[in-house]
Amino acid sequence: MSPSNASYTLRYFDAIGLAESSRILLTAAGVEWTEEHPEWPQEKPNQPHGRMPVLVEKSTDGSPDFVICESSNVERYIARTYGFLPADLKQAALQEQLRDLISDVISLFFTQIQCKGEEDKAEFQTKFDGLLETLINVQTKLLKDNGNTGRLFGDKLSYADIITYGLYINLLVGFVKFNADIADNVKSKLTPEIVKLISTVETDPLVEKHKSRGGSLVAAISA
């Protein structure tokens, strides 16, 4: 575990996007962190994979800063370091598989909006809808099996809860600029259990200090 005087810089665009879950994790971890919005694309060559988000863990002993990238990798690193992912390998893996499914849902969203022909657009919309339905079913079953407490696993805020919130703040708020229909499409499919998870994460004392560019997701759902 990193020492409690660790501090971080998160590099991303000034947008919700693929950095939101990391922002919430850093806030929930209670560590010192700031955000940078590098000039883009000028700063592309200066990032490890030419993309963002990037997490810099500032060195305290004169050695080079520790730099990692890839959104889900950044999330897992923060989550493992600060105890939001369990140490037990099986328990952690059961949470991680949800994030991989989420990655594919997001990927299908962006593929669909880039399609030009009506046929292609419809084909990928069907794929997106299908995978989202699978994801919602999986999430809802987990929430029900965990006593419908608004938590996917156990009785504390977890990595799985946060990355699930991170998905929905994009589908219901952040991605609207790319596709005006997405919010209503997804809102109509939310189950009461997922709505409760969203509220439970947003009102968790550890998450209180998180100020989302998108405002309250709970408010967006009730609107």
Add this chain to the structure above:
Amino acid sequence: MLSGSDTVYVLRYFDVIGRAEGCRLLLTAANASWTEEHPEWPAEKANQPFERLPVLVERSNGNEWILCESLTIERYLARVFGFMPTDLKQAALQEQMADQQADLLSAFFGQLTATGDMKSKQIDEFNTLFDRMVKEHGRILSRSSSKQHLFGDQLSYADISLYAFYKLFIVYLKCYQSDIAEIVKSKLTPEIINLILSIEKEPQLAPHFSKCDTMAAIFTAKDF
């Protein structure tokens, strides 16, 4: 090793290289007791937790545990069998390589299916990402003490993941795009080719090559 000697694994996937090769290589390198199942598809779709493959089934002491999603399965197996560093920073440096490779696979399918003026844009994006990734592999390799491994001097998750990735592009994806193997080969440096061929010579991976060809015959003198 964190699994008992009576633990057996079943990997469910299609009978292709696809997205399961990393899992196969890890189970082989671990010398785990494992078999592969090729479920009737789509008949068996509804019987999988995420209605997708691959799925890993772990059976131990009469209990059955199931895991989905190829990258999560890989990271889990890598940790169980000691191929992933226990240090979180070192693990993250290996995991991000696999995430980058997954992006490349998405970019491949993106440029494959794009039409009209999106096609050349997606092809450019794919090439840019691939070239950048090869440069990154080269950078890591240049800092490695052993040119036969990406990190340290033993077979690691990163090595296995890299091998599976290049095998996917050089051996498998031609079924989608006939020229992709040559395109990818032309991007590789002699150092990366040497790394690929060194990994497949690892004794722990020998059983894998009783079931399929090595890539040694694919790289001729003019590739180096």
